[in-house]
Amino acid sequence: MPQLSSDCLNDILEYLEDDMITLHSCLLVNRLWCEVSVRIFWRNSLNYRDSNLRTLIACLPTESKEILSKNRIIISTQTSKLPIFNYASFCKVLSIRKVQYILKQILRYQQSILFGNLKNNTYILSQELFKLFFNQIGSLKKLDLCLYSNINFNFYPETKDCLKNLPELQWLTDLISAQKNLKHLSIKCNYADDVLEDILSSLTNPNKISKLIYNESFKDFKKLQYAFFLKLQILKIERACPKYELLIKFLENNGKNLRECYISDRNHDSVNSLSLAITKFCPNLKKLFIGNVEYTLITL
Incomplete structure (x- = not known):
């Protein structure tokens, strides 16, 4: 055969x-x-389980294992043999929050420790494991970072090379300025309205952005209305809509190549004016959804 x-x-x-x-x-x-x-x-860390991370912990270099030992962090692993493959190097989608969550569960069920020590031990173990990831990953495709993950990227000088060609970045303003190939931008934050200006100023090549997701948590859309994303094809505004005059100005600047537009709207009285503006500024639009719960497709 x-x-x-x-x-x-x-x-x-x-x-x-x-x-x-x-x-x-x-x-x-x-x-x-x-x-x-x-x-x-091993490509997508969002699919990782307890066993995956125990294997990676077994792959940590001697220096990292000594740091864990000094802090009395002992993790049982499935084998003491040397790994057949460099598993960490295969990771292309790295979820900081998912990895930290699993590590916390491993420590919680393996060791009887107080909450404060659990938090500190999770941080130490995370630092060493992410150091392994960033040393071994040649080029990351997606990085998912929670605002409260307390990860310190100054601790990892290797990230400059690992993340420089990152095509998809989810909520990570500290590293945006290093991106040369960022195409998808998701802007979501509940407590830091002023961070939007930092994000926009950090973009080194905004004309490569083809997909933009915007969340209502940012109360001030004024800064974004003047931004230019000349290759923008997909726009999603979730949960609520900014003032229509601001959105219309944004579409005037960025609507030429727009093909899909999704707007979760609560102001139905202004739908007609928005539709007219979209007709004028978005000649290549194929899909338009305006609605709060069930999106209503409007054919232009």
Whole structure:
């Protein structure tokens, strides 16, 4: 029976990206299947479980293990053998909050420690594990960071190279200025209205942005109305809509190449004026949804 090439096998296994159970079975078929599926299995940290992080902890360098030992952080791992692959290097989607959450659960159920110590130990363990990630990941595709993750990126000089070609960045103003290829920008924050200006000023190449998601938590849309995203194709305004005159000005600047527009609206009295402005400034629009709960498609 002829054997599948690695490229062909990879194309097939790509469909199993979110099916971790089946992917794990593929690891056990033979060496070729293992070499192909292991890269997919470890690609997205959002799919990681307890066992994934225990394996990565076992892969920590001696220096990191000594730091954990000095802080009396002892994590049982599934094996003491050297890893067959450099698992951390396969990660392309890194969720800071998901990794920290799992690490906290590992520490909570393995060690009887007070809440304050749990928080501190989670921070120490996270620092060492993220150091491993940023040292080994050649080029990250997506970084998901929670505002309260307390991650200190000054601790990782390696991030400059790891994140420089990041195409998708989710809430990380500190690193936006290092991005040269940012295409998707999601702006969501509940308590820092002034951060929007910092985000806009940090963008080194805003003309590459093709998708923009804006959340009502930013009360001041005035700064964004004058921003230019000349290649913007998808605009999503979630939960509520800014003042229509501000949004119309934004569309005047950025509507030429817009193909999809989603607006969660509460001011139905102004829908007509907005529709007229969209007709004028968005000649290439294919989809327009205006509505609060159930979006209503308006055909231009």
